[in-house]
Amino acid sequence: MNILILGSGGREHTIAWKLNQSKKLSKLFVAPGNAGTAAIAKNIPIGVNDFQAIKEVVITEQIHMVVVGPEDPLVNGVHDFFLNDIDLKNIPVIGPQKAAATLEGSKDFAKEFMMRHNIPTAAYKSFTADTLAEGQAFLETLKAPYVLKADGLAAGKGVLILQDLEEAKKELASMLVDSKFGDASTTVVIEEFLDGIELSVFVLTDGKNFKVLPTAKDYKRIGEGDTGLNTGGMGAISPVPFASEEFMSKIHNQIVKPTVEGLAKDNLPYKGFIFIGLIKVDNEPKVIEYNVRLGDPETEVVLPRLQNDLVEVFEAVGNQTLDAIDIKIDERTATTVVTVSGGYPEAYEKGKEITGLDAVDGSIVFHAGTKLDGNKVVTNGGRVMAVTSFGANFKEALAQSYKNVEKLHFDKINYRKDLGFDL
Secondary structure, three states, rough: OOOEEEEHHHHHHHHHHHHHOOOOOOOOEEEEOOHHOOOOEEEEEOOOOOOHHHHHHHHHHHOOOOEEOOOOHHHOOHHHHHHOOOOOOOEEEEOOOOOHHHHHHHHHHHHHHHHHHOOEEOOOEEHHHHHHHHHHHHHHOOOOOOEEEEEEOOOOOEEEEOHHHHHHHHHHHHOOOOOOHHHHHHHHEOOOOOOOOOEEEEEEEEEOEEEEEEEEEEEEEEEEEEEEEEEEOOEEEEEEOOOOOHHHHHHHHHHHHHHHHHHHHOOOOOOEEEEEEEEEEEEEEEEEEEEEEOOOOHHHHHHHHEOOOOHHHHHHHHHHHHHOOOOOOOOOOEEEEEEOOOOOOOOOOOOOOEHHHHHHOOOEEOOOOEEEEEEEEEEEOOOOEEEEEEEEEHHHHHHHHHHHOOOOOOOOOOOOOOOOOOO
C-alpha cells in the first residue's frame, strides 16, 4: 500500500515513523515533510492546501490512502475534494469532512455542538464587532480571570487569559475591531474560567465506531512553571497519572460517546482523530476545545505507545470496521521534550545547523521544524525537535529524554527543564 501524509511537523514525522513499521506499507510519501521524514519516506515539496498538486501526486505515485496531519486542509475541505473527484473518490482520507472539521475551525460552532448534545463545558457567549459593547458588558458579569477565544484558526495562539477587567475589555476591542488575529477573531467567544488540571484524550472514529487512545498532557507555555507566552507545545507526557479509571469512565460516558453520537445525529461525516482538550474540575471532566486531528506534541507520546499496526487501524477507519480492531497499548509512560529556536514563540532565526543527532541513544528524535541543507540538518521553524523516551513512570522517562536533549546542539537552543512539575 502506498500512503501519502500531509504536513511537515513533529506529528507527521511520528505518524510516518509508526506507519513505517507496517508490513502492509509499500511506499511512504510526505508533503512537504521535514529532515526527519526524508530519512524514512519521500518528501514532496507541495503545500498542504494545494489540492490540485496533491491530486497529481496521488495519481502519479498511485497512492492508496491519504493521512491528513494538520487542521488547515481539513477545515478547507480536502476530504470533500477527494469525495467530489471522480479519480479520487475511492481513496480513503483519514480526517473529517469540511462540515465536521468546523468543530476546530469555529469555537462558536463547537460550543453550540456541546450545548446541543449536553456535553459538559464552560458557560460562554459569542460576540462580533457589532456587539462589542454587549461583550464588554458581559465581561463585567464575570469574575477574573477572563477567557477570550478567537473563533477561527489562529495556529494555537488565539486564546487570551487575562486577570484585569479593563485589559480584557481592551483586548476584546483589539480582537474584534483591530483584527488582532486577522479573520480568526471576527467572532470572539468569551467563556467562564475553569480552574483545574488539563489533559487531552484522543479518539479515533470511523463515523460509527470509536476507540479511545491513551491520555496525554502537554505543556503550552514557553517558561518554567507554566509562565510566559503560549506556544504550540513544549512537551508532553502519556498517560496522565491523575486520570483514574473512574474519571476515564466519566469522560467516556459524558463526553466521548455523546460527541461521536452527536456527529452522526448532526450528519457530520467523520473518519479520523478527535482530540478532546479537557480540564478536571472537582473530579468532573469538562471540554475546553475540540481539535479535528492529533495534537502536537501529544502525538509524539501517544503513537509510540500504540502497539497495533497503524496501517491496519487506518484501513479499518476507511471501511468502517474499527469495532473489529483490538487496540493494544504499551503500559510504560512516554514523555517528549521539545527543543525550540531562540526567541520562539516570537521572532526567531532559521537555518541553524543541528548537531548531536548521532549521539542520541535510548530515545526517539522526532523532527518538527527541520530541513536538509545539503548533508546538514538545519532548523526551519520555531519548534525544532521532540525527544521521546519510555520509562516505568514519567520521572524515569523524562530523565531519559533530558539526558538525550543535552546531546543536541544548535545556536540558541531552548527547552523547558521542568516538565511534569505539576504532576
